[in-house]
Amino acid sequence: MRAPHDIGGLPGDAIDTKPHDLTFWEKQVDALHVLIGDDKRRIATRDENRRYVESLGEDVYNTLGYYERWTAAMTRQLIEKGILTQDEIDAKVAEIRARLEAAGEIEE
Amino acid sequence: MNVEFAPGDQVRVRDDYPPGHIRTPVFIRGKTGTVTRVFGEFGNPELLAIGRDGNPKKTLYEVRFKQCDIWPDYDGPGTDTIDVDIYNHWLEKL
Numbered sequence: 001m002r003a004p005h006d007i008g009g010l011p012g013d014a015i016d017t018k019p020h021d022l023t024f025w026e027k028q029v030d031a032l033h034v035l036i037g038d039d040k041r042r043i044a045t046r047d048e049n050r051r052y053v054e055s056l057g058e059d060v061y062n063t064l065g066y067y068e069r070w071t072a073a074m075t076r077q078l079i080e081k082g083i084l085t086q087d088e089i090d091a092k093v094a095e096i097r098a099r100l101e102a103a104g105e106i107e108e
Numbered sequence: 109m110n111v112e113f114a115p116g117d118q119v120r121v122r123d124d125y126p127p128g129h130i131r132t133p134v135f136i137r138g139k140t141g142t143v144t145r146v147f148g149e150f151g152n153p154e155l156l157a158i159g160r161d162g163n164p165k166k167t168l169y170e171v172r173f174k175q176c177d178i179w180p181d182y183d184g185p186g187t188d189t190i191d192v193d194i195y196n197h198w199l200e201k202l
């Protein structure tokens with residue numbers, strides 16, 4: 001079985017090799033990833049995160065951007081390890097969305 | 109350190125397709141190459157990926173393959189090579 005990340009040798013489009021700046025939320029995701037894997041917390045290793053990213057399924061994998069995959073993978077890990085619940089995540093997302101909407105910072 | 113292979117050894121990559129997080133890319137499985145470097149021992153990523161401590165550690169090698177051995181329709185020079193980092197449990201000595 002070839003997982004969706006393992007595409008060496010398959011036909012593909014040209015690769016965009018231009019460097020691009022990371023957005024603030026991408027840096028936040030990176031920081032969160034470091035924090036849950038540090039020596040103090042040891043919630044998830046880099047290899048575990050890779051396993052979750054690689055098991056998102058081909059459709060999801062190819063739809064999401066790089067840090068969106070990380071976010072999806074970390075969400076599953078934190079739920080499966082009993083650290084967060086889906087309800088807690090949904091409530092927090094709703095709270096942040098309401099705050100940003102009130103501030104006019106969400107573009108629909 | 110448990111070193112099973114030395115630079116210059118001919119090795120074949122296992123042609124297996126287990127589930128889980130596997131660092132050996134599909135395109136190189138079943139291919140034959142030559143060990144070029146011994147990087148050292150590292151936690152087994154297949155075990156780290158399922159929350160274990162990665163022990164026993166695995167020795168990581170750099171293996172060089174001829175491009176014309178990897179791609180059936182390769183039309184570049186026969187001297188072109190590709191180096192892939194592969195753990196010892198994915199290699200068989202020829």
